[in-house]
Amino acid sequence: MNILQVYLTLAAVLFSLGIFAVITRRNAIAVLMGIELILNAANLNFIAFARFGGMNFSGHIFALFVIVLAAAEAAVALAIIINLYQNFQSINVDEAQQLKQ
Amino acid sequence: MNIFLQYTLLIYFLPLIAFGIQIFVGKRLPRQGDWVSIGAVLATLVLSIALFAGMLLDYNPTFKQNFSFTWLETANFKISMGFLVDNITIIMLLVVAIISSASHIYSLKYMEGDSRYSQYYAYLSLFTFSMNGIVLANSMMLLYMSWELVGLSSYLLIGFWFEKDSASNAGKKAFLTNRVGDIGFFIGIMSLFTAIGSFSYSDIFAGVAAGKITGTLLTLAGIGLFMGAVGKSAQFPLHIWLPDAMEGPTPVSALIHAATMVAAGVFMMVRVFPILSPDVLIIVAYIGGFTAFFAATIAITRTDIKQVLAYSTLSQLGYMIMAIGTGAYTVAFFHLAIHAMFKANLFYGAGSVIHGMHHALHKLGDHKTDAQDMRNMGGLKSKMPVTYWAMVISSLAISGVPLFSGFLSKDAILAGTLALVNRTGSHHLLLFFGFGAALITAFYMFRMIFLTFHNKPNKPKIFEHMKESPTAMLIPLVVLSTLSIFIFYTLPNVNPLSGQGWFTHLVAQHESLVPGNLNPSVYAIEESIHHSHFPAMITSLIVAGLGLLLAWLMYFKKLISAEVWTKRLRPLYTLSFNRYYIDELYDKIIYQPFLKIADWVAYLDWDVYDKYFINGFGRVTEWFAKVVGIADYDGLDQGIVDGFGRSTQRLGNSLKKIQTGKIQNYVLYAAFAIVILLILQML
Numbered sequence: 001m002n003i004l005q006v007y008l009t010l011a012a013v014l015f016s017l018g019i020f021a022v023i024t025r026r027n028a029i030a031v032l033m034g035i036e037l038i039l040n041a042a043n044l045n046f047i048a049f050a051r052f053g054g055m056n057f058s059g060h061i062f063a064l065f066v067i068v069l070a071a072a073e074a075a076v077a078l079a080i081i082i083n084l085y086q087n088f089q090s091i092n093v094d095e096a097q098q099l100k101q
Numbered sequence: 102m103n104i105f106l107q108y109t110l111l112i113y114f115l116p117l118i119a120f121g122i123q124i125f126v127g128k129r130l131p132r133q134g135d136w137v138s139i140g141a142v143l144a145t146l147v148l149s150i151a152l153f154a155g156m157l158l159d160y161n162p163t164f165k166q167n168f169s170f171t172w173l174e175t176a177n178f179k180i181s182m183g184f185l186v187d188n189i190t191i192i193m194l195l196v197v198a199i200i201s202s203a204s205h206i207y208s209l210k211y212m213e214g215d216s217r218y219s220q221y222y223a224y225l226s227l228f229t230f231s232m233n234g235i236v237l238a239n240s241m242m243l244l245y246m247s248w249e250l251v252g253l254s255s256y257l258l259i260g261f262w263f264e265k266d267s268a269s270n271a272g273k274k275a276f277l278t279n280r281v282g283d284i285g286f287f288i289g290i291m292s293l294f295t296a297i298g299s300f301s302y303s304d305i306f307a308g309v310a311a312g313k314i315t316g317t318l319l320t321l322a323g324i325g326l327f328m329g330a331v332g333k334s335a336q337f338p339l340h341i342w343l344p345d346a347m348e349g350p351t352p353v354s355a356l357i358h359a360a361t362m363v364a365a366g367v368f369m370m371v372r373v374f375p376i377l378s379p380d381v382l383i384i385v386a387y388i389g390g391f392t393a394f395f396a397a398t399i400a401i402t403r404t405d406i407k408q409v410l411a412y413s414t415l416s417q418l419g420y421m422i423m424a425i426g427t428g429a430y431t432v433a434f435f436h437l438a439i440h441a442m443f444k445a446n447l448f449y450g451a452g453s454v455i456h457g458m459h460h461a462l463h464k465l466g467d468h469k470t471d472a473q474d475m476r477n478m479g480g481l482k483s484k485m486p487v488t489y490w491a492m493v494i495s496s497l498a499i500s501g502v503p504l505f506s507g508f509l510s511k512d513a514i515l516a517g518t519l520a521l522v523n524r525t526g527s528h529h530l531l532l533f534f535g536f537g538a539a540l541i542t543a544f545y546m547f548r549m550i551f552l553t554f555h556n557k558p559n560k561p562k563i564f565e566h567m568k569e570s571p572t573a574m575l576i577p578l579v580v581l582s583t584l585s586i587f588i589f590y591t592l593p594n595v596n597p598l599s600g601q602g603w604f605t606h607l608v609a610q611h612e613s614l615v616p617g618n619l620n621p622s623v624y625a626i627e628e629s630i631h632h633s634h635f636p637a638m639i640t641s642l643i644v645a646g647l648g649l650l651l652a653w654l655m656y657f658k659k660l661i662s663a664e665v666w667t668k669r670l671r672p673l674y675t676l677s678f679n680r681y682y683i684d685e686l687y688d689k690i691i692y693q694p695f696l697k698i699a700d701w702v703a704y705l706d707w708d709v710y711d712k713y714f715i716n717g718f719g720r721v722t723e724w725f726a727k728v729v730g731i732a733d734y735d736g737l738d739q740g741i742v743d744g745f746g747r748s749t750q751r752l753g754n755s756l757k758k759i760q761t762g763k764i765q766n767y768v769l770y771a772a773f774a775i776v777i778l779l780i781l782q783m784l
Contacts, residue, residue, distance in 0.1 A: 023769045031765075097762055 007048035015041035028081045028091040032074065039070045105152070105166045109184045109237055112148050112194060115141040116230040120223050127219030138222040139205045142198070142229055149198040152191045162609035164188055167239055169301065178298055185239030185302060188607040189434060193236045193368060196438050197361050199584070200445045201229045203577035204356035207449055210573040211352055211456055221261060221350070228254035228357060235365050240300040241290045244369065248286070248329070251362045252279050258357060259349040271345035278342040282332015289325020292318060293376075302372065309376040310614040319615065323381035326373055327388075334366030334418045337392040341684055343415055347407040351452030354407060359414045359448050360441035367421040367437050374430040375614040383528075386426020386521070390534035393419030395681070397541035401548070402678040405473045406451045409549045413499065414444055416538055420514050423531065428626045429517030431608045435600065436510035439590060443498040443507055446581035450492035453570040453578065454478065454553060457485060461566035470563070475549065480558035484567040489554045491578035496550050498585040500543035501645045506585050509600035511539065513630070516637035520629035536644050543648025551656035598638065 014037055021034025043063045050059025085091050119141035127134035156164065169183025184190075205225060212221050231254055234247025252275075260272025294300055296318065297308030308314065314322065330336070335343035346358045357363070370377075370385070377385070396415035403409045417440050424433035451473075458472035470477055482489045498507035518535045522528050558564035569575070588595060591602035610623045655661045667674050679685070759770075 019768070019772055023765050023772065093765065094763060 002052075004048055004052040007044060007052075011041045011044040011048065014038075014044065026092050026094055028084060028093050028096075031093060032077045032081070035077075036070060036074070039066055039073075042066060103166070103168070105186050106168050106184070108148050108152055109168070109186055112145045112152075112198075113184070113230070113233050113237055115144050116226045116233065120226040120230060123219055123223035123226060127223055130219070133219040133222075135205075135209060135218065135222050138226045139202075139209075141226060142201050142205050145194075145229065145233070146198040146202045149191070149195045152186075153195045156188055156191045156607065157603060160603075160607070162188065162607055167303065169239055172242070180242055180300060181240065182243050183239045183301075184237040186237070188609075189368075189371065190236055192434075192438055192604075192608065194233065196441045197229065197232050197236060199580075200356050200360040200441055201225070201232075203445060203449070203581060204352040207355075207452070207574050207577045208350070208352045210571045211452060212350060217261070221258075224254055224257045224261070225353075225356070228258065228362070232361050232365070235368065239302060241293065241302075241305070242300040244372075245287065245290055248333070248365065248369075249283070251357075251365060252276060252283070252333075255279075255346070255357050255362055258353040259346045261349055261353070265348070267345075268348040271342075271348040275342040275346050278339050279332045282328045282330070282339050285325045285328025286330075286332070287325075289322045289327075289329065292322040292325060296322075305373075306375055306614050310616065312616045315616060319376070320378045320380045323373075323377045324384065326377075327370065327381060327385055330366030330370050330422065331388065332366070333369075334363050334422065335415055336366070336388050336419060336422055337395055338683070340392060340396065340415050341687065344408055344411040344680075347405075347411050351407065351448055351455060354411075355445040355448030355452065359410065360445040363414060363418055364421070364437045364441060367418065367425065367433055370422070370425045371430050371434045371437075374425060375611045377425075377613070378615050382426050382428060384426070386423050386518075386528070386531055389419045389422025389424070389426055390518075390531045391419070392416070393423060393538040394534040394541075395419075397538040397545065398677050399680050400545040401541060402674060403545075404475055405471070406454065406475050406478075406549060406553060407448075407473055409475075409545060410444070410447050410451055413447075413542065413546065416542060417444065417499070420511065420535070420538070423535065424514040424517055427514075427517040427521040427531070429513065429520070429610075429630060431605060431610045432510065432513040432517050432600075432630075434608055435590070435604055436514055438604075439498070439506040439510045439585075442581050442584040443495040443505075446491055446495040446578060446585060447499070449574070449577050449581065450488050450495065453485065453488040453574055454481060456570050456574065457481075457567045458563065460568070461563045464566045465562060467563075470560070475552040477560050477563060478553045478558075479556050479560075480554070480564060481567060482554040484564070485554075485569050487569060487575050487578060491582040492554070493550060494582045494585050496546040500546050500649060501539055501641055502649075503642070504587055504597045506587050506590055508597075509587055509590055512634075512638050512641050513600050515539065515641045516630050516633045517626075519633035519637045520626065523633055524625070524629050536640055539641050540644040540648045543645040544652045547649055547652035548656050551652060555657055 018034045018037030018039075018041060021037060022031050023034075025031050025034060043066050046055070046059040046063045046066070049055040050057070050063070053059075081091055084096055088095055090096075116138075119138045122130075122137050123134050127137070130137065164187055166186040167183065168186075169181045171179060172182040173180040205222070208221065208225070212218055215221060228251060231247045231250035235244055235251065238244040238247060256272045256276040259275050260269045263269040263272070290300070293305050293308075293314065296314035297305055299305065299308070309319065332339050343358060343363065347354055349358070393416045396412045396419060400409050400412035400416065403412060417436070421433045421436050421440070424430065424436060455472050458477070462468070462470055462472055494505065498505035501508045501511040515535050518531050522532055583589075587597050590604050591597075591600060594602045610627070612623050651661075655663050655666075676682070759766075
């Protein structure tokens with residue numbers, strides 16, 4: 001088993017855990033954390049391909065962009081969650097079913 | 102272009118143009134356009150006289166011009182139309198033109214103030230056009246078309262005063278009765294066409310001579326053609342329409358129902374004479390002879406002046422038909438031309454009297470007295486001298502008195518009949534018909550003259566207001582009276598007792614073309630007529646004199662009482678007075694059964710067919726509609742259409758459970774889908 005496969009397997013596990021979190025968690029923050037996991041699984045793949053797959057610096061650059069995006073996304077998502085809490089007094093995604101008040 | 106063609110085209114089409122103008126814009130023209138029709142007919146008169154003069158100068162008995170063009174051509178047959186101009190055509194054209202012009206001029210006064218004055222002239226022009234078509238036709242096709250056209254114009258003019266029921270009924274009766282004859286005529290024409298393949302006279306004559314149609318078929322074709330003549334020339338048993346046709350205006354009666362149209366049957370028989378087989382000729386002779394005698398006996402008891410003339414026309418037409426049957430067809434045509442003149446004149450005379458009566462009655466404010474009844478007249482001689490003399494001259498002519506035209510032709514017909522009896526040694530009945538009718542004719546004509554013009558006036562009040570008719574009505578009387586003198590028909594011969602002259606020279610008899618002919622040759626006929634001439638003349642003079650004398654004694658001198666003899670001969674009188682119950686007989690054996698059949702058919706149609714069959718259909722349809730309705734509504738709509746709806750609803754209901762609105766579920770489905778896709782790809 002070569003090293004790339006190990007990274008890819010790890011990334012796949014991370015991705016699956018992320019998806020699992022997104023699907024199963026009721027807590028919006030936990031869902032957000034699942035998304036972070038998915039993004040990081042992708043990042044891990046980029047880096048692994050950059051190192052072993054001949055993607056070179058392009059992989060690094062992509063990874064950096066993803067981190068920046070993840071930061072921005074976290075900011076926006078947390079803002080949404082705060083609004084959610086203000087409206088529903090809860091951050092349980094199941095309870096946020098109304099499109100308008 | 103050939104000069105004859107030019108003339109005939111003008112003669113043929115001028116009245117048609119006049120008809121077109123009159124019918125469409127006549128009302129808006131000055132004087133309601135009577136001058137258009139009169140102009141057209143006078144032009145045809147001038148042209149006819151020119152043709153006639155040409156014929157006299159030529160003096161050629163075999164003169165013949167034939168113009169034809171292809172009218173219809175198919176792979177199997179070709180129909181051509183055209184004109185045949187020979188001496189018979191020219192003489193007939195002149196006769197039609199003279200009488201037609203006379204009627205047009207006469208109508209100026211007679212029809213003055215009528216509400217449909219321009220229409221009347223339009224119809225007259227239409228009639229002149231159609232009649233010229235019959236005369237000019239060189240084929241059965243054009244002849245038949247014109248034949249129907251004269252029938253139409255006759256119908257229109259008989260029913261001209263259609264406000265009167267009797268007039269519109271008479272029109273219908275004339276039209277329908279003619280139809281019976283015309284069916285036979287059509288069958289005759291078509292059987293000739295089927296056998297020979299052409300409508301034109303020359304082809305038909307050649308075909309018969311070549312034996313393309315012989316024996317029974319030829320006889321049947323001849324009988325068919327004769328049926329046409331029976332209808333048009335009002336021979337027994339289709340004579341019933343002519344007396345009723347007197348409902349039309351008197352100039353029309355003179356033109357159409359006395360002089361020209363009713364003679365069309367005779368004219369046609371003259372044209373087709375060479376192809377008539379001996380059997381046909383015998384039938385023709387008997388029908389004609391019987392009609393001559395039979396109609397004369399009815400005329401005796403008529404009291405309506407026009408009815409007397411109508412039956413006398415029937416009788417004279419019978420004479421002509423009989424002459425054709427005896428083989429002397431030149432004589433038939435001779436009588437046709439002569440009869441046209443004096444009979445039209447008699448009608449104009451009667452019209453003049455009726456016109457005067459109408460005026461007198463109008464002045465008296467009397468609308469009940471019959472203006473045509475001779476019992477209301479009497480003594481009019483002093484009031485209407487021109488009319489009186491015109492009628493006397495014509496009556497002398499029709500009675501067959503020497504010096505007058507009628508003598509020549511009537512004598513020739515009787516000679517022809519006597520010749521036939523001498524040749525064959527049988528058919529004596531025809532002699533009885535011929536001489537009997539001659540006797541009765543003289544009697545009833547002078548009965549009419551004496552009742553109308555002599556003795557004391559029967560209704561002095563009316564008599565006081567009577568006066569002579571206006572000049573426009575007297576001109577035709579004078580002209581036609583002149584033409585009733587023998588000399589016009591016998592020149593250059595001036596012997597009043599012999600009919601020999603230009604006419605007999607120019608209208609040469611055609612040999613019969615029937616193969617294996619039993620008809621005697623022209624020479625034999627003429628020879629036998631020549632031998633019979635003298636005895637026939639003496640006998641006819643005696644019978645005419647007897648008839649005249651009888652009328653004089655009975656109605657002028659009143660030495661023999663008409664009333665007493667009426668009582669003595671009561672059964673005969675009743676028969677004659679009721680016209681032998683022919684109309685009643687037809688009513689019994691034709692109309693009533695027909696109505697019964699119609700009732701029965703109506704019953705079948707309405708009560709049986711409609712009620713059970715048609716309504717049955719309705720009910721079946723109704724029931725079927727119900728079933729279909731149930732199938733449609735309960736089955737299709739409820740089951741299938743609504744079923745689709747319900748199943749969609751059910752499907753939607755079950756599917757909507759997937760649509761939870763929870764994003765996480767959707768992501769789960771998406772993840773599952775991806776996993777499944779991956780698995781599929783790996784497989």
